[in-house]
Amino acid sequence: MALACATHARRLLLAGTARSFHVQPYQAKVGVVEFLNGVGKGVEAHAAKVEEAVGGDLQKLLEARTLRLKKLGIPCKHRKLILSFAHKYRLGLWKPRVEPRKVE
Numbered sequence: 525m526a527l528a529c530a531t532h533a534r535r536l537l538l539a540g541t542a543r544s545f546h547v548q549p550y551q552a553k554v555g556v557v558e559f560l561n562g563v564g565k566g567v568e569a570h571a572a573k574v575e576e577a578v579g580g581d582l583q584k585l586l587e588a589r590t591l592r593l594k595k596l597g598i599p600c601k602h603r604k605l606i607l608s609f610a611h612k613y614r615l616g617l618w619k620p621r622v623e624p625r626k627v628e
Contacts, residue, residue, distance in 0.1 A: 562620020563609045
C-alpha cells in the first residue's frame with residue numbers, strides 16, 4: 525500500500541514538469557491564413573476563398589459550420605480537418621506552428 529501511494533505521489537510531482545525537450549515555437553498572432561497553413565494537408569489551398577468569405581476574422585472561421593464551408597466549394601475531407609482543428613484551437617489543445625510540419 526505504501527509503495528502504491530509513493531508511486532502515485534511521484535506521478536503527481538512529475539505531471540507538472542515538461543516532458544518534451546524541444547519547445548515548439550508558436551505564432552503569437554494567428555489569422556485565417558496562418559491557421560489553415562498550420563493545419564496543412566492540402567487545406568492551405570483554400571486559404572484565399574476562406575479568408576474572403578469570413579473577412580479575415582479567425583473568430584468567424586472558428587464559428588463556421590460545415591454547410592458554409594461546403595458552399596465555398598471545400599471538399600469534405602478538408603472541411604472535416606478545418607472543423608476538427610478549429611475545435612481543438614477553441615479548447616486550447618492546438619496552436620499553429622511558425623513552420624508547418626513536413627509530411628514525408
